[in-house]
Amino acid sequence: MDLTLFLQQFLNGLSIGSVYAIFALGYTLVFSILGIINFAHGAVFTLGAYFTYALMGGAFGFNGLLANARIPVQLPFAVALILGSTLAGLVGVMVERVAFLPLRRRNSDPLLTVVSSLGAAVAIANIIQYLVGAEIYTFPANTYGNLPAAINFGTADQQIPIRTVQIVIFVVAVAIVSLLTYLINFTKFGKAMQAVAEDATTSSLLGIDTDRYIVLTFFVSSFLAGLAGSLVGSSVSIAGPYFGIAFGLKGLAVIVLGGLGSIPGAVLGGFMIGLVEAFVPGDFSAYKDAVAFAILFVMLLVRPQGLFGRRLIEKV
């Protein structure tokens, strides 16, 4: 592989890896608090993309209940992105209230909560299809204003093109990771969240409203899912109600690779999976998922706690 191709695929890997990282951050936040994977995360990712699309004035096709419906405003992408992600965050809160809270109150087995979140995921995907059909929706051509479609690096002879939207996604990912780092380490919210994650019962005894922080964590997690969904949607298109399923699986791989519950692990895992996928040779590109999951499998055998994970400590 020559240097040009190497750089090309490196940039490709960074751009897709940054999406995985944002998506996996949401997964890992909920896992940190509840010790449970929220399988509705992929569905909220999809929903976030639809919200942002609708807020930009996007019309829906002819197959769903909302056929030809259109919100009578056309917000700029940045505004629609924040509002759409916020709505996704609110849906995440609803999922917590409906699928997680009742089981948590009964001290149910964590597996039941996993199944409950799966149910929420399937229900959300089917509601989307019922409302807007299975059609593909593409963001408007002027989503990114007058930015060029792609930027070329390299020389005139050996150009390295990268789509501008991928650079935008990468920048947003870096900004989100920085913001989340600040939020968790330097704010009251973050410290309380860490306390709840460490020991919910003791936190509660110390006066922290654990229920409130669980809800807030779900909001932040789902906000991130909605943000990732909107960014991917603007990069490729909203490929139907089941759009988030593949990302859901990939997000799982990312957080296990990085270390369940670890935020730097989610970021590093995201970039690693993205880079590995990018460097799968072209003739085998359909197997890039298999390669990514093979690495995950090896990781589970060699270091089950993931790159940044801690070993399980049995308390007595």
Next chain:
Amino acid sequence: MFYIYVFDRPPMKKPAPRPTALFLTCASLLIGCSQTNTPQTSTNTASPGTSPTPTATPQAAGAGNSTAIPVGVGVAQTSNVALLGQEQVAGAKIAEKYFNDKGGVDGTPIRLVFQDTGGDEQGAINAFNTLINQDKVVGIVGPTLSQQAFGADPIADRAKVPVLAPSNTAKGIPQIGDYVARVSAPVAVVAPNAVKAALKQNPNIKKVAVFFAQNDAFSKSETETFQKTVKEMGLELATVQKFLTTDTDFQSQATNAINVKPDLIIISGLAADGGNLIKQLRELGYKGVIIGGNGLNTSNVFTVCKALCDGVLIAQAYSPEYQNEINKAFRDAYRAQFKKEPPQFSAQAFTGVQVFVESLKAINAQSKVSEKPLPELRTKLNEQLLTGKYDTPLGEISFTPEGEINQKDFYVAQIKMDADGVNGKFEFLK
């Protein structure tokens, strides 16, 4: 360091499961979840190939309108293939109304029974079982994908229920069994026309890059035809890039292909993935000719690549502009309902229903359909449909004894998008 870690504490009083076990459980559940994205609309406990009650008649069969003849439509109404399936549902429903308005089968209406196959083989098998054993249909139009046909058609064949494939264009479909025929012309016939049209537009084409969806039997079959055609025409097959129909990001494959500087790119995939691939190829600066396979032969692709779809060549087995009475009626009905030109998949589903209706009429002319036991009617229907000639929206068609379609007219269309990049149309090349 920002860090939240919880393995060593019990979440909400309950011990946390071991991470590996939890992950494996979750992963398997999620995989199960993705498969249940293709929900079945009814349950069926009958084993595959179970014959229906010998004495059942079509009128007595199934629920609902007891006087109507039930015809099954088993296509993908959910999953990532739902885009194509919904077009087929639209075409079939137009056919149902059209033929019933004309008196159905000599005064007896037909009643379409829809079962969702989802996008996978298991979904198609379940849908076919339900249509055969529970809905007791006389024949089935479906499934959507060739991949599904290889799974579900043998079940119909063993139960001696005629199947008309509305969009299965891979090699070997009619060879599945005596009861399997198709109204969708095979790729081997349609695909080379697009390469010829591309060379007509740009005789300097030398280097070709091929993309195909590896997880789709039709796309694999189609790409073999395209690759064979490329070689036979003396062109250089510079690179073959594979992807999955579930992929959305094609940056790696697209840059791999662009690096070999192809003059022509041929894509075999479905509308969502194929459209995204076109979009990303164009955004990355590829300016050469692009040919899309039959999976991209739908106006749904316009909404994916929008203005960047412009100029893509697509071989077609149907033209909305074909001049005959039934195509005019079909086109008018479709345009009145959906405000756009009918796609090939709708036309082929319409044709599937038409072939069943006209065959039932031919049988009825000899002896009353209503008096025939269902198994006998199914067998007779299969024999009859293979012998008839049909003037359809696809033009005049008939079948070989094996069930392969004989179709006269094929087309190559070029996508022309409006200036705003929102609406577009297939402009048929001479």
